[in-house]
Amino acid sequence: MMSTCIDTLSVEGRFDFFNSFDNVLTDCDGVLWIDNNILPGATQVMNGFKNNNKNISFVTNSNTKTRAQLLEKFLLLGFLSSINDVISSGFLAARYLKDNLDPSKQVYVIGSPALSNELNALNVKHFGVGEDYLNTSVSEFVDKVKLESNVGAVLVGFDDYFSYPKLFKAASYLKDQNVLFLATNMDEVFPIASNSNIIMPATGSLVIPVKVSAGRDPFVIGKPSTYICDFLTENNKIDPSRTLMIGDRCSTDIVFGKRCGFKTLLVFTGVNSLKDVEEWNKSDDPTLQELVPDYYAEGIDSLKAIFPVPL
């Protein structure tokens, strides 16, 4: 089905669209801001939703900031929000482990201090965060390494200090098939300005060496995994059919929204363009069709037009 451009909706169409959802989930980077520059209309539109009694959730695959740190940023930028509106892959990973791991077991973590804080907040026992660099030869390291007992899960997020010893330990703990394997998310690279000459590998690029050396697939917490939806339907009692997901990256945001049964809206201020959508639309490949959003708009600013009372 072809996507609908928000700008082409009639007055009634806009009214119907606005009334078709009670919950708004939005991605952050590429939708609300780029790097630290807020995008036009972002706070007005999101605060407008809140003032019109829509539930809003900021859904991010970030796992290097705690929910509290993320909330601080939202408030600073002028978004009306509370801690429960912030859904990060780091927070949800801790939540998943709280719900699914035997509390006598500990988690081996490749990840950030923020991820450690999220685990601490839910009393999930864990270790591994921080520097773990090789200070001997690999063969001596392998001979002398002491693996901890009582490990019930391996969690991989983004880690500044990713190293061979960390990769070795994660893979080795996962040799025991009873040990859970969790990844915060699978984004391979961070978004970078298109004129940049760098590539900034992200969490997915640290998960994949663990995956191939252990020969196991992780349970993925972040978008496009639907675990977030399970969490939101259970905790926030949201009705998927009355939910709108806004994003800039189809392979995560839009696929996530469609898999959850949400309405999906793509903005062109981030990763994907109208050209991408038009190409996928022409394709017969169902994996490409899954990338096509229900709606699209130039940017979040365009959504001002759907409000019954002007913002």
Place this chain on the structure above:
Amino acid sequence: MMSTCIDTLSVEGRFDFFNSFDNVLTDCDGVLWIDNNILPGATQVMNGFKNNNKNISFVTNSNTKTRAQLLEKFLLLGFLSSINDVISSGFLAARYLKDNLDPSKQVYVIGSPALSNELNALNVKHFGVGEDYLNTSVSEFVDKVKLESNVGAVLVGFDDYFSYPKLFKAASYLKDQNVLFLATNMDEVFPIASNSNIIMPATGSLVIPVKVSAGRDPFVIGKPSTYICDFLTENNKIDPSRTLMIGDRCSTDIVFGKRCGFKTLLVFTGVNSLKDVEEWNKSDDPTLQELVPDYYAEGIDSLKAIFPVPL
């Protein structure tokens, strides 16, 4: 086609088999030795081939020892061999770059001092080997990083000091599509005793994060890539149809041999068993059929029986 067990050959069959090849290529770990324990018959059989005027080549995906260091091991263990009999993925990577890289360009290397030595031996300009750990936050590192100019290739081998800065640099250099992307080999893990509780990630597990973050596929030097065959036919003038490849791991050794047009022989002293071969044989899947060797034997010791004059 079903594989032939060496033991079931008639006297004439053994004679015909022995005379059907002039060149013997063999994998090392799992065929000639396990860890540092030489396997029964290994030196007698390989020296026997040499004494019967067969050309022998030790073909290894190793890239953390130089050819000279590998030769030293062969000689110490009692193999009649010279430097030209040793074909390692590290040596061949250097050779490939010598032949294919503009000599005014330099190579960014994730790899070992031995790999650096192989590059030095052929005067291939390179940098990157050694510790490169993060000593600031990732964002500060990214802000301040200076990428070298004049990089013509990225080469990834096994590296004790694999780290986020190395991954970042490799991916960023590869953003320029003119930069060659080379991997010594794609073996995901090192062979480990089956009763061990560890997994030891190998070169392939370090190549794959570079591959996914750069969004590019490497040119692979080691088995099962056929570059080794191109090298041997050109340099050693071997005739593939008169060549026997012996190995213990079908996904590298046997697939390599078959893709090169060699005869292939599997021994059961390493990774794969007769049960594996029987299962693949039953399958209709061509990728599984490709794993089936022409011949098999319990171990290299069994090959004593094919010699016309007893060893």
